[in-house]
Amino acid sequence: MSLSGMRGLSMFISDVRNCQNKEQERLRVDKELGNIRTKFKNEKNLSPYEKKKYVWKMLYIYMLGYDVDFGHMEAISLISAPKYPEKQVGYIVTSSLLNENHDFLRMVINTVRNDIIGRNETFQCLALTMVGNIGGREFAESLAPDVQRLLISSSCRPLVRKKAGLCLLRLYRKNADVVNIDGWSDRMAQLLDERDLGVLTSVMSLFIALVSNNTEAYWNCLPKCVKILERLARNQDVPQEYTYYGIPSPWLQVKTMRALQYFPTIEDPNTRRSLFEVLQRILMGTDVVKNVNKNNASHAVLFEALALVMHLDAEKEMMSQCVALLGKFISVREPNIRYLGLENMTRMLLVADVQDIIKRHQAQIITSLKDPDISIRRRALDLLYAMCDITNAKDIVEELLQYLSTADFAMREELALKAAILAEKFAPDLSWYVDVNLQLIDKAGDFVSDDIWYRVVQFVTNNEDLQPYAAAKARDYLDKPALHETMVKVSAYILGEYSHLLARRPGCSPKEIFAIINDKLSTVSPPTVAILLSTYAKILMHTQPPDSELQEQVWAIFRKYESYIDVEIQQRAVEYFALSRKGAALVDILAEMPKFPERQSALLKKAEDTEVDSAEQSAIKLRSQQQMSNALVVTDQHPPSASVPVSQPGPVKVPSQNLEGSSPDQGMPKVNGTVDKIDTQPIPSADLLGDLLGPLAIEGPPGTTPSEEQNPISGYEAAPNSADALALSTLTEESDAVQPIGNVADRFHALCLKDSGVLYEDPYIQIGLKAEWRAHHGRLVLFLGNKNTSPLVSVRALILPPAHLKMELSMVPETIPPRAQVQCPLEVVNLRASRDVAVLDFSYKFGTIAVNIKLRLPAVLNKFLQPISVSAEEFFPQWKSLSGPPLKLQEVVKGVKPMPIPELANLFTNLQLAVTPGLDTNPNNLVASTTFFSDSTKAMLCLIRIETDPSDRTQLRLTIASGDPALTFELKELIKEYMISVPTASPVPTPSPAPLQPQLLPVADPNDPGAMLAGLL
């Protein structure tokens, strides 16, 4: 079959296919590209047919993987062709070659719109398809109303309407503001009555998107969805062509059940009953059949039904039916079903209390961990991780360890991390914990982060009973021939501290320990060498009476490193050498490390951070925390005697300071137990790294520290999780150190120009904001998200509105549950024009930390503007009638940030001022119009004109006219503010260096009049 008679194209494809190798192919393609380029240069001589042909060739070449960086214009220009064949090619090739961010697309918005609103049904289809596939924000803004009209039109045929439905979905995804919620809930209910199943399928996809953003608005659609599902599941009145392998449109069934999952509950008993009947029918009535497609389709429906049942948290009986089904699925041979069984079991664990029933399948799940398919292994790993608790931790972790030696590289890191986390969370006893971690390091050293070995050291240090055991284990590992460097580090560290506890065992004399560690010295990297040197110093110290032979050996090494290129090592060598000649005094200086203060495990924190941030997961998290093993509570007892130092001196807190901290001019090196000054108040150091390495004056491995340092309070998050009251006692002192994440002022400025985003964030809470503005009304929704696994309490939000705004905040709950997000709607009414800013006074407590912040709310003047395009006939009479002050104000603004006209126009658009080109013939001038809404002025037209001086861009003349003197003035000032300093988000959102002072406004910029105003409130 030839390509609709396009011989040239068929020939070309054959040529490419006949190429013997890649090189030949490239030559052939390059030749063709050159040919097309020449043809396009003389575009005028091309017939539509030829143009079409070359555009197809371009697409083909592009598909082969070659860069096609020209000819986009030609493809696009075909869209405007009058005849169907060319137009069709234009639309299809454009939507395949370009993506929504392509500038060229802007040029065809008008043509596309004409096709959409035109009478030609086939053109409508083409245009809707392209916009639906690659339409971006600009398309959304200019085309949404037309597309909506087609969707609800009674005169359009289904083929147009179904495309319009999905096209609108795309536009809605690009800009949610294009679908006006108020009008749509009724409209949607009507659309769901649609009889044509093609249109209904499209509409249902659109509905899912709408309802997922706002369940409240669409309650009226819930019974309709249940009706649709009933109709399909019972196969009532479903045309034959819409059944697929005998199943009434499985896709529509799946979509409908997906939509239902966005409603939190179903209150109406009748609706609930009919839905459960349908679900029951699906659960019970789905059989495994021979035909693979029928099987897939019916199971697609079944799995969606399972998800819906889980979501509705049905009666016990139905839930156990679900678990039984899943249990069956995870042991079937068909790999797809097995995969989905595991996946859904994990989901089920998150929402329902089915831990015990799922545990019965543990053996089967462990088998899946050895499945030949990595996709299935991944699911099995996730499920094992989710189902692990104290009762089965030992079995599961041991399985994971065993699997570690054979696992794919792609999975090892995740596997190692998960095993370490589970071991820490659920360890039945400490020696097991140490065993697991050492095995982890041994088997997967490359994939074990430093956090893991730091944590081992911390536990061993804080638990005396564990020390001899850990030392013996470390000693055993050193006998192994090939040892991972991390293992050398941890073994050396532990043996340095505790090998004297083993001295009586065979092979564990100081000399032997030294010899076996020293074997590794030549093979390790500088950071490890540094640790080994400390270990040697410690071994010497513990060897009483001194062994002169050992001394000589160690000293020889110290001397060797005295001139080593790495300063850290050099310094240690020099200092340890000098110290070790002090004899008995050494014992005090090199005493054992003090216990570490309790803190959250960096590992568990990592686990929390990596887990998906959704409220759904709170259930599992809560449970796992409640049942966490307490075997690993690190006791933080401060030795009563002041002769034993309990904390390192201040300066050596984070590794980055170590170099200065231990520089020779400080006189005293920071060796374990060094007593510069006795400070009984432990400094709650934030990160593990700081504590572990600080006293040893080891330079931390590069790259691991910055992230820790940025978040100096991370350690506190642990406090409420651990039942350790001692840890809590140190917290209050630094509670004022809660720092916002990101720049609060920047966030505010960004929200002044857009309607959703983050207003404020700190380590505990994130306050998001979404706003809708309609005339002089506004509805803001504050999203208060608790980022932690403990609740935020004493939450209080108070609005301090300026005189011109009427604001009403709905109830704010006093407690925000862990990981939950609460929404607080805030209604705003604008009374008159003013640039004063509303302030949100917000406070909460987290543990013992009380935070109070005052945030400006972006209910600013420009939010009550609506751009309006005015024709010349309307503009000039208005402009003239508003003849002078106070209704028309003019000002020469100096010190303007130089901006080219398009940028200025862009700024205007962002401020909701509609720039009308052509009204002012001078290209250096800009004319714009907008409508301002307030209770006192109602809708009021504002006209703006800017005259710039091309020779001096820092000044311009601004003229504003409106029917309200206050409005004219305020609008002028607003525009001035933006032209003088255009507030943009700072390029690097670094946390502001100064800690946020409670009771103070987080706004810093004194040049910002808005900020000053808010500050005065």
Place this chain on the structure above:
Amino acid sequence: MINFVLLFSRQGKVRLTKWYSPYSQKERSKVIRELSGAILSRGPKLCKFVEWRGCKVVYRRYASLYFCMCIDSEDNELEILEIIHFFVEILDRYFGSVCELDLIFNFHKAYYILDEILIAGELQESSKKTIARLIAAQDSLVETAKEQANSISNVIAQATK
């Protein structure tokens, strides 16, 4: 939502790509390279889902061709598996037992057909009959235009004789 559709042969040659989420040219090539590698190396007895960059890729093999669709991780995988088959059945009906060569020499038809099945990464029609009708109508529009053009050129040719 389907983020993209990808067809490639056992040799890794791309036969169709359709992107519903914005990917730059560079990302597109990277995605194709990574995925064709990951999928071609999978044996026939494994499941048809590949977890990839936080998404899922659902694929099916028909003779020498692999059909892949990338979806969000929470989407229903089996449903997508059957969208693939639905697409293949329609191609099969259109070409009369479709083979790779049909899709090579008539790659544009595959694009037309796909556009009748999916828009915005969502299924728009699940009736094979309806889709077949729409494609036939498109074909006849193109044919009619061609005939018209021919007849005009004939007239001109006659006149200038």
